[in-house]
Amino acid sequence: xLAKRIIPCLDIKDGETVKGVKxxxxxxxxxxxxxARAYAEQGADELVFLDITASFEGRKTFVKLVENIAKHxxxxxxxxxxxxxxxDAKVLLDAGADKISINSAAVANPNLINDLAAAFGSQFxxxxxxxxxxxxxxxxxxxxxxxxxxxxxxxxxxxxxxxxRGAGEILFTSMDHDGVKQGFANDAxxxxxxxxxxxxxxxGGAGAMSHFKDAFILGKADAALAASxxxxxxxxxxxxxxxxxxxxxxxx
Amino acid sequence: xxxxxxxxxxxxxxxxxxxxxxLYHLGVDAVITSDPEKIVKADKVIFPGVGEALTxxxxxxxSGLSDTIKSLTQPLLGICLGMQLMGKYSEEGSVDCMGxxxxxxxxFQIPADxxxxxxxxxxxxxxxxxxxxDIIPSQLENEFVYFVHxxxxxxxxxxxGVTDYFGRFSSVLQxxxxxxxxxxxxxxxxxxQQILKRFIEL
Numbered sequence: 163x164l165a166k167r168i169i170p171c172l173d174i175k176d177g178e179t180v181k182g183v184k185x186x187x188x189x190x191x192x193x194x195x196x197x198a199r200a201y202a203e204q205g206a207d208e209l210v211f212l213d214i215t216a217s218f219e220g221r222k223t224f225v226k227l228v229e230n231i232a233k234h235x236x237x238x239x240x241x242x243x244x245x246x247x248x249x250d251a252k253v254l255l256d257a258g259a260d261k262i263s264i265n266s267a268a269v270a271n272p273n274l275i276n277d278l279a280a281a282f283g284s285q286f287x288x289x290x291x292x293x294x295x296x297x298x299x300x301x302x303x304x305x306x307x308x309x310x311x312x313x314x315x316x317x318x319x320x321x322x323x324x325x326x327r328g329a330g331e332i333l334f335t336s337m338d339h340d341g342v343k344q345g346f347a348n349d350a351x352x353x354x355x356x357x358x359x360x361x362x363x364x365x366g367g368a369g370a371m372s373h374f375k376d377a378f379i380l381g382k383a384d385a386a387l388a389a390s391x392x393x394x395x396x397x398x399x400x401x402x403x404x405x406x407x408x409x410x411x412x413x414x
Numbered sequence: 415x416x417x418x419x420x421x422x423x424x425x426x427x428x429x430x431x432x433x434x435x436x437l438y439h440l441g442v443d444a445v446i447t448s449d450p451e452k453i454v455k456a457d458k459v460i461f462p463g464v465g466e467a468l469t470x471x472x473x474x475x476x477s478g479l480s481d482t483i484k485s486l487t488q489p490l491l492g493i494c495l496g497m498q499l500m501g502k503y504s505e506e507g508s509v510d511c512m513g514x515x516x517x518x519x520x521x522f523q524i525p526a527d528x529x530x531x532x533x534x535x536x537x538x539x540x541x542x543x544x545x546x547x548d549i550i551p552s553q554l555e556n557e558f559v560y561f562v563h564x565x566x567x568x569x570x571x572x573x574x575g576v577t578d579y580f581g582r583f584s585s586v587l588q589x590x591x592x593x594x595x596x597x598x599x600x601x602x603x604x605x606x607q608q609i610l611k612r613f614i615e616l
Contacts, residue, residue, distance in 0.1 A: 163540070163541070163578065164536065164538050164539070164540045164579060165538060165539040165540065165558060166538075167538050167539065202603065207538065207539055232431060232432060232435055233435050233438075236432075236435075236436055236439070236600065236601060236602070236603055236604075236606065236607060237560070237601060237602075237603050238560060238562075238598075238601045256431070257431075258431045258432055258435065260432070260601065282464075283464060283465055283466060284535070284564075285464065285535055285537070285562045285563075286464070330535060330537070331537065355531060356531070359524055359528070359532070359533055359534055360533055360534065360535070361533045361535075361537050361538070382531055384533060384537075384538065385538070414539045414558040
């Protein structure tokens with residue numbers, strides 16, 4: 163039986179770890195390589211590193227960091243942020259990344275998914291989707307720029323399209339739930355999981371251990387990602403795994 | 415550093431560096447090369463793989479690397495796509511593979527009634543059991559290792575370890591000096607490290 167995955171996410175700026183609460187108020191929480199190694203030893207199943215640096219110099223720092231991470235951890239990791247063409251992804255692959263995640267670049271240019279899948283295989287391509295529920299439309303609207311900008315894409319049709327274009331995995335963040343710590347968007351998650359046949363990572367909303375269980379059981383997610391609850395030691399990975407096991411969820 | 419000469423075969427895109435990194439932590443500075451001469455002379459060979467079967471097989475045939483690999487007598491470890499290409503025939507691109515192992519490579523199929531929500535690729539951590547492989551310590555029975563694949567090798571004469579994903583398949587193969595894992599030992603934490611260590615110590 164395939165285990166449900168627990169994925170700590172590290173936001174990186176200029177080579178250092180940060181985590182934004184609702185994407186503002188950044189606060190430094192440590193050295194990425196040290197943090198990554200600690201999570202790997204604790205039993206994290208995968209790691210995600212998101213580069214939120216805008217500058218060219220910062221991008222180069224990030225590539226160096228990816229090389230360093232690859233040298234020091236022996237579990238899979240995904241890197242994202244600032245990837246808008248195949249060459250950007252190639253640099254990160256060569257640096258040792260197992261997967262890359264693309265978000266707004268895929269919305270702006272959906273063909274990028276096809277190109278990346280053709281160049282490196284679907285297993286390398288995670289499409290991250292940020293969305294907000296719109297009660298008037300009775301649908302979820304895909305957003306970019308940290309939820310500040312709405313697009314004409316709708317969540318469920320967009321994840322289906324991403325799958326058809328060659329995405330290997332979907333990382334879904336509910337911008338309504340992110341940072342609020344009241345649980346994941348389980349209804350939307352379940353609908354995504356039933357719409358597509360590639361794995362789905364739940365993101366946004368983790369505040370308690372039961373939220374992870376709900377994402378796996380109610381939301382049918384294959385993996386769950388969180389940042390601050392892990393970084394600030396509110397939930398430890400070993401405790402979370404023990405809890406999930408007790409609740410009947412298969413974990414490593 | 416361990417003085418062994420371990421070669422990682424380079425053949426196309428794919429995360430080869432992670433194999434080198436994992437070996438480095440075990441004290442081996444492996445060489446990444448596509449040079450047949452260096453491969454033949456190596457003490458041990460690793461045939462990694464992330465990619466697509468048809469394209470890769472074409473490249474291995476045209477470059478002569480497939481003949482080199484088949485002729486090797488030292489221990490060789492195939493990983494993921496590397497393992498599949500050592501099989502007989504792959505449904506991925508309908509291509510004849512190297513035929514080192516007798517098994518074919520089939521695609522996972524999602525059942526018509528997918529109430530259990532099967533996903534393809536089989537991605538993540540799953541257990542290995544029924545282990546009878548010289549490079550996998552028996553205490554690793556039922557341990558979790560990391561998989562990413564959409565095609566699989568059914569159970570057969572060369573099966574040396576089993577995993578269950580909507581049915582049992584070969585997650586480890588062994589025949590003579592040829593070893594292969596469908597999972598990625600280089601990405602399987604300390605469990606994977608023990609397997610690579612055993613391979614180095616053969």
